[in-house]
Amino acid sequence: MNETKQKILNAALDLFSQNGFSAVSIRDICKVVDIKESSVYYHFKNKQAILDELLQHFESIATDLMSQLEQALSTTQKTFEVNLFKKICDCFFEKYLMDEYCNKIMRLLSIEHFSNDEMQKIYDYWIFDKPLNFQTKVFSLLVSVGIIKTADSKYLAVKFYAPIYLFMQRWLFCGTLTDEHKQFFRENAYKHINNFFKEMAGI
Amino acid sequence: MNETKQKILNAALDLFSQNGFSAVSIRDICKVVDIKESSVYYHFKNKQAILDELLQHFESIATDLMSQLEQALSTTQKTFEVNLFKKICDCFFEKYLMDEYCNKIMRLLSIEHFSNDEMQKIYDYWIFDKPLNFQTKVFSLLVSVGIIKTADSKYLAVKFYAPIYLFMQRWLFCGTLTDEHKQFFRENAYKHINNFFKEMAGI
Amino acid sequence: MNETKQKILNAALDLFSQNGFSAVSIRDICKVVDIKESSVYYHFKNKQAILDELLQHFESIATDLMSQLEQALSTTQKTFEVNLFKKICDCFFEKYLMDEYCNKIMRLLSIEHFSNDEMQKIYDYWIFDKPLNFQTKVFSLLVSVGIIKTADSKYLAVKFYAPIYLFMQRWLFCGTLTDEHKQFFRENAYKHINNFFKEMAGI
Amino acid sequence: MNETKQKILNAALDLFSQNGFSAVSIRDICKVVDIKESSVYYHFKNKQAILDELLQHFESIATDLMSQLEQALSTTQKTFEVNLFKKICDCFFEKYLMDEYCNKIMRLLSIEHFSNDEMQKIYDYWIFDKPLNFQTKVFSLLVSVGIIKTADSKYLAVKFYAPIYLFMQRWLFCGTLTDEHKQFFRENAYKHINNFFKEMAGI
DNA sequence: GATGAATGAGTGTTCATTCAT
DNA sequence: TATGAATGAACACTCATTCAT
Numbered sequence: 091m092n093e094t095k096q097k098i099l100n101a102a103l104d105l106f107s108q109n110g111f112s113a114v115s116i117r118d119i120c121k122v123v124d125i126k127e128s129s130v131y132y133h134f135k136n137k138q139a140i141l142d143e144l145l146q147h148f149e150s151i152a153t154d155l156m157s158q159l160e161q162a163l164s165t166t167q168k169t170f171e172v173n174l175f176k177k178i179c180d181c182f183f184e185k186y187l188m189d190e191y192c193n194k195i196m197r198l199l200s201i202e203h204f205s206n207d208e209m210q211k212i213y214d215y216w217i218f219d220k221p222l223n224f225q226t227k228v229f230s231l232l233v234s235v236g237i238i239k240t241a242d243s244k245y246l247a248v249k250f251y252a253p254i255y256l257f258m259q260r261w262l263f264c265g266t267l268t269d270e271h272k273q274f275f276r277e278n279a280y281k282h283i284n285n286f287f288k289e290m291a292g293i
Numbered sequence: 294m295n296e297t298k299q300k301i302l303n304a305a306l307d308l309f310s311q312n313g314f315s316a317v318s319i320r321d322i323c324k325v326v327d328i329k330e331s332s333v334y335y336h337f338k339n340k341q342a343i344l345d346e347l348l349q350h351f352e353s354i355a356t357d358l359m360s361q362l363e364q365a366l367s368t369t370q371k372t373f374e375v376n377l378f379k380k381i382c383d384c385f386f387e388k389y390l391m392d393e394y395c396n397k398i399m400r401l402l403s404i405e406h407f408s409n410d411e412m413q414k415i416y417d418y419w420i421f422d423k424p425l426n427f428q429t430k431v432f433s434l435l436v437s438v439g440i441i442k443t444a445d446s447k448y449l450a451v452k453f454y455a456p457i458y459l460f461m462q463r464w465l466f467c468g469t470l471t472d473e474h475k476q477f478f479r480e481n482a483y484k485h486i487n488n489f490f491k492e493m494a495g496i
Numbered sequence: 497m498n499e500t501k502q503k504i505l506n507a508a509l510d511l512f513s514q515n516g517f518s519a520v521s522i523r524d525i526c527k528v529v530d531i532k533e534s535s536v537y538y539h540f541k542n543k544q545a546i547l548d549e550l551l552q553h554f555e556s557i558a559t560d561l562m563s564q565l566e567q568a569l570s571t572t573q574k575t576f577e578v579n580l581f582k583k584i585c586d587c588f589f590e591k592y593l594m595d596e597y598c599n600k601i602m603r604l605l606s607i608e609h610f611s612n613d614e615m616q617k618i619y620d621y622w623i624f625d626k627p628l629n630f631q632t633k634v635f636s637l638l639v640s641v642g643i644i645k646t647a648d649s650k651y652l653a654v655k656f657y658a659p660i661y662l663f664m665q666r667w668l669f670c671g672t673l674t675d676e677h678k679q680f681f682r683e684n685a686y687k688h689i690n691n692f693f694k695e696m697a698g699i
Numbered sequence: 700m701n702e703t704k705q706k707i708l709n710a711a712l713d714l715f716s717q718n719g720f721s722a723v724s725i726r727d728i729c730k731v732v733d734i735k736e737s738s739v740y741y742h743f744k745n746k747q748a749i750l751d752e753l754l755q756h757f758e759s760i761a762t763d764l765m766s767q768l769e770q771a772l773s774t775t776q777k778t779f780e781v782n783l784f785k786k787i788c789d790c791f792f793e794k795y796l797m798d799e800y801c802n803k804i805m806r807l808l809s810i811e812h813f814s815n816d817e818m819q820k821i822y823d824y825w826i827f828d829k830p831l832n833f834q835t836k837v838f839s840l841l842v843s844v845g846i847i848k849t850a851d852s853k854y855l856a857v858k859f860y861a862p863i864y865l866f867m868q869r870w871l872f873c874g875t876l877t878d879e880h881k882q883f884f885r886e887n888a889y890k891h892i893n894n895f896f897k898e899m900a901g902i
Numbered sequence: 903g904a905t906g907a908a909t910g911a912g913t914g915t916t917c918a919t920t921c922a923t
Numbered sequence: 924t925a926t927g928a929a930t931g932a933a934c935a936c937t938c939a940t941t942c943a944t
Contacts, residue, residue: 094928109408113315115913129918132930137914156937202468204404205312210467218463225313245488252455259458260421264413265492285448297903318938331941332904340939500907515814519721521934534937539907543935598905607813609873610806612716616873624869651894658861665864668826669817670812691854703924724917735926737920742924746918 095133098125107194110201148195197263298336310397311315313404351398400466501539513600516607554601603669704742716803719810757804806872
């Protein structure tokens with residue numbers, strides 16, 4: 091892709107994820123990229139088009155990761171459960187929640203989903219519905235193979251995901267995404283996951 | 294308080310909670326209150342002052358409610374646990390999370406905490422730290438009196454609060470605060486609480 | 497009416513009538529009125545609203561003049577024909593075609609009616625249809641009282657009005673409306689009218 | 700001529716004649732021709748140069764037609780009057796007023812002559828002065844050979860041309876040049892011409 | 903208490919044009 | 924021949940704020 095266009099996208103993502111779409115002006119972006127405002131309109135139809143391209147790219151990444159997970163889930167047999175778990179850690183935590191690009195988009199969605207219907211939809215889908223649905227399927231599997239006794243896999247998914255979501259909001263979606271914050275998130279999240287499965291096994 | 298001033302505060306809160314502080318103009322507020330823009334400046338130094346007064350009012354409410362809870366906690370003895378539970382439901386759920394005023398402020402904080410340091414602090418304190426701390430104390434009590442075996446009350450607090458927080462974000466802080474959304478939240482939250490204490494008792 | 501608002505309307509009319517609506521910027525108007533651009537938006541919702549107010553004022557003037565003429569026509573009897581003729585000269589020529597305000601609007605319409613549907617309608621109505629209709633009625637009357645033999649009053653109206661329309665375009669709607677141009681128009685128009693009625697009488 | 704250049708000229712004429720010169724952007728033209736904006740500047744020095752070339756072409760066409768008419772007039776003798784009449788219908792009506800190219804230019808001139816001195820001159824010359832002058836000469840001839848009694852051939856020219864000019868404005872220079880409009884014009888114009896000469900003969 | 907009037911700074915966007923390739 | 928990339932100047936419009944009344 092064109093170099094300037096990519097710079098604009100990068101700068102826009104940085105700024106949007108920190109202040110939201112509407113609070114960032116074309117001028118702000120241009121200051122970072124060091125081009126004139128009119129030049130932006132060579133690469134993008136309008137401000138919204140920058141956002142659209144960022145969101146579209148995010149959705150293609152997220153779609154890909156999620157389909158990898160679905161794939162892993164559908165091919166999982168008793169003996170491969172460990173692999174599924176590893177895949178979830180890799181695709182959902184590292185490459186999704188903690189990935190710099192995805193994370194910035196999520197913070198942007200967190201800001202704008204209040205006043206923008208389209209972003210509300212994307213937010214709900216990728217932050218709530220999709221993860222919870224997938225995790226529900228995972229727990230259904232664990233129930234069906236007898237690892238877990240409880241039948242309400244939907245509630246299990248909430249119990250599993252809610253603390254992670256809380257840590258996300260606490261450490262990943264606040265201010266600048268520092269390594270420190272990332273570390274806080276990782277520690278708390280993994281501690282929770284371990285505890286969760288320990289208790290699960292206990293039941 | 295002056296009637297017009299109160300009208301301005303009400304209109305501002307409505308609009309701020311739906312679109313965020315910076316996305317709402319003085320014009321927008323005045324359209325609702327049916328006054329001229331310059332009149333606002335008789336009652337408030339500037340736009341920020343409206344926000345400040347709203348936040349201050351929220352903090353006084355929240356402080357009061359929380360101190361009621363702390364009070365209830367400190368006077369709780371074995372026999373009064375049910376009263377404490379009722380108090381939490383009343384002061385934390387009904388009068389705090391689901392109270393119209395508090396809820397609007399929280400949604401406003403949810404929007405603006407990304408780009409505003411002061412609101413970030415208020416958000417973290419009243420949405421994360423304060424509730425989690427209080428609930429940690431409650432679980433400590435329950436442990437100390439032998440109702441609960443597990444010792445990690447901090448993690449218990451997260452496990453208890455995180456689903457509620459997720460439901461808040463899902464049903465209370467999205468779009469307009471309809472009775473339907475409130476009902477969704479209430480159902481899901483209370484179902485979780487009941488399940489939580491059932492499991493707790495089981496352990 | 498507010499003084500500044502009136503100044504804006506005057507300046508806008510001057511500029512619009514010379515260059516057309518879209519070729520005139522808010523800046524241009526402000527330079528003339530000596531106010532800042534943002535001040536315009538205190539008095540008018542947007543640029544279009546200035547135009548709308550000008551057109552509306554024109555239409556109220558024109559409506560009034562035309563209803564005076566219709567009135568005069570309906571009360572005309574054989575002996576009052578001279579009065580009707582005088583009324584037409586006064587209301588149609590002096591106060592309509594050659595009136596400064598109306599004339600400027602007509603020139604503006606002449607420019608913009610090509611690319612603006614609403615203005616096309618106004619142009620057609622006030623420049624073509626209304627005058628031709630009225631004049632057709634006048635000739636019908638003259639036929640009915642036996643002054644004129646020919647029955648095709650519609651064509652008579654065209655023959656009467658077309659040269660006037662041509663002189664309008666030639667002298668009134670070109671460049672600045674100077675007294676010289678006005679005089680050219682008046683001379684040619686009245687010469688035509690006299691000739692026209694002389695021939696009429698002859699037939 | 701270069702193919703692309705011709706395409707640009709065609710597209711420009713279409714657009715200019717509908718919206719005027721300044722309301723049409725290089726972008727608009729390029730969208731039609733399907734080239735990039737910068738390419739235009741290979742063929743033309745600037746936007747104005749496109750207009751100049753269009754106008755120049757029109758003037759050469761018009762000059763040619765008019766000199767044909769002058770030629771026809773100068774060689775006309777009593778017996779050839781019918782041929783002159785036919786020539787006028789052909790060269791002035793069909794190939795000039797109703798010719799697609801000329802018509803578009805005339806509409807463009809009609810729009811821009813208000814704010815552009817050069818186009819004002821061209822407009823006056825080719826729409827008013829030249830036709831009226833020629834027709835004056837024709838009527839002088841008709842007077843000199845005794846067909847017409849009246850001596851004021853200038854006024855005769857106006858009486859002849861003004862209705863045609865009015866029909867032009869009414870049917871040819873408004874909106875898109877449809878066949879329907881063309882037909883309206885033709886009917887009304889020829890009806891006028893016939894009537895005109897009938898009356899003439901009668902006198 | 904309230905408002906009419908004004909304004910400086912800023913916003914997204916369009917446009918004709920240039921120039922190296 | 925054509926275009927990718929850039930830009931300065933302009934545009935309509937918004938906004939928070941001020942101040943005299």
